[in-house]
Amino acid sequence: MGRTTGAAGTGEPEKKTHRRHRGRRALLATLITGAVVVPLSGAARPEIPAPAPAALAPVTAATLDEAYAANRANAAEASRMAVAHGNRERAAADRAMAAPSRHFLSFDGRGAGLATEVFGDLAHAERIAVLVPGSDTSIDTYDRFRDAARALHERLTREAPQGTGTAVVAWLGYETPATVSTTVTTAGRAEEAAPKLREFIRQLRALADRSSNTDGGPDGPAGPTGRKPRISLLCHSYGSVVCGRAAFHLDVDDIVLVGSPGTGADTAAALHTPARVWAARGSDDWVAEVPHVRLDLLGTTVGFGTDPMSPSFGARVFAAGGGGHSDYFRAGSTSLANLTRIVLGETSEVTHG
Incomplete structure (x- = not known):
């Protein structure tokens, strides 16, 4: 069978492909531009104080409970520090993580x-x-x-x-x-x-x-x-x-x-x-x-x-x-x-x- 002549034979599909790629690039550029110019609400948020993470040895099956307890204690201290800093929302989040039912391999409340x-x-x-x-x-x-x-x-x-x-x-x-x-x-x-x-x-x-x-x-x-x-x-x-x-x-x-x-x-x-x-x-x-x-x-x-x-x-x-x-x-x-x-x-x- 011969190739169909007309628009297809003039490279129209290729032009459409190029237009589609240009459209994608334009959209991506728009997204990037928007990300740059839109103010970030969290950019100026002051750092929330919290203790350094608990110092733990590599966790084994025998020390899992010890690690969980240490990280709960760290979260509880982070909650107290957040309260003192006046950030009640973070304090509540940290306090929830300090609940006895929670099991954390690691916890870092800073930032x-x-x-x-x-x-x-x-x-x-x-x-x-x-x-x-x-x-x-x-x-x-x-x-x-x-x-x-x-x-x-x-x-x-x-x-x-x-x-x-x-x-x-x-x-x-x-x-x-x-x-x-x-x-x-x-x-x-x-x-x-x-x-x-x-x-x-x-x-x-x-x-x-x-x-x-x-x-x-x-x-x-x-x-x-x-x-x-x-x-x-x-x-x-x-x-x-x-x-x-x-x-x-x-x-x-x-x-x-x-x-x-x-x-x-x-x-x-x-x-x-x-x-x-x-x-x-x-x-x-x-x-x-x-x-x-x-x-x-x-x-x-x-x-x-x-x-x-x-x-x-x-x-x-x-x-x-x-x-x-x-x-x-x-x-x-x-x-x-x-x-x-x-x-x-x-x-x-x-x-x-």
């Missing part, structure tokens, strides 16, 4: 605040999920992140095979960017966070593997199930940029990207990870409208490249239902059901979009 909270029995868990949050997550907004971790743990507890221990770790281990800021369009915060995440996963793997050995030694036999504990890294929004930077040979079983603006890598293979790489996006998630490009503007790389949902990226795409950007861990959602299956290792049961 925006950092915290790593555990849900479940980490010492005996065979299925562990680590949640990495996106922008605008801090101690002041921590409850929404905590709600996501709790929802996942509740679902894991219900659906795990009998005798299979589960735990969820909410890792707010880095200073997240503000949604309306230039930092959210660049990888600077992710590059700062990646070494911290890699070190945390190293420590978590050591803790999980030691706990699974019946003789307590590093090379002893596996635990009752005969399996090495599974660790899944669940990365939301800008958190997926952090995970992309940390992924290189990271000792996890799954890396899951939800609501991702991109990872900075062109393909899943370019992450150089032995883990399975998954991706999902709800049909009402606004991040789908963010241009998936990577540009050099005035010496700064802006944007995060290939859409993880794209076939060219090569991730295992799964269904997330009709939710929006903040709905991936909503109770009863399609995305939460699939995230639970991935964490449990029931990958053949994951539904695809």
Whole structure:
């Protein structure tokens, strides 16, 4: 068959492609300009005083309770200092974190605040999920992140095979960017966070593997199930940029990207990870409208490249239902059901979009 002549033969599709790329670049430039000129409400906020983090030795199964108690005490002191400083909202947030039922591997109430909270029995868990949050997550907004971790743990507890221990770790281990800021369009915060995440996963793997050995030694036999504990890294929004930077040979079983603006890598293979790489996006998630490009503007790389949902990226795409950007861990959602299956290792049961 001959090629159709007319508009198609004059390069019209190519022109449309160029116009589409120019449109994406224009939109991205608009976003950046808006981030620069819109005043940031938190920029002039005075620092909230808090004690230095508790000095702790590397945590083991035997010292978990000691670490939890030390971090609760630190949060209580941070609350007292916030009250003295006149910041009742931060004082209330810190005080809630000091409750006897809370289990923190780390806590730092200074500045925006950092915290790593555990849900479940980490010492005996065979299925562990680590949640990495996106922008605008801090101690002041921590409850929404905590709600996501709790929802996942509740679902894991219900659906795990009998005798299979589960735990969820909410890792707010880095200073997240503000949604309306230039930092959210660049990888600077992710590059700062990646070494911290890699070190945390190293420590978590050591803790999980030691706990699974019946003789307590590093090379002893596996635990009752005969399996090495599974660790899944669940990365939301800008958190997926952090995970992309940390992924290189990271000792996890799954890396899951939800609501991702991109990872900075062109393909899943370019992450150089032995883990399975998954991706999902709800049909009402606004991040789908963010241009998936990577540009050099005035010496700064802006944007995060290939859409993880794209076939060219090569991730295992799964269904997330009709939710929006903040709905991936909503109770009863399609995305939460699939995230639970991935964490449990029931990958053949994951539904695809």
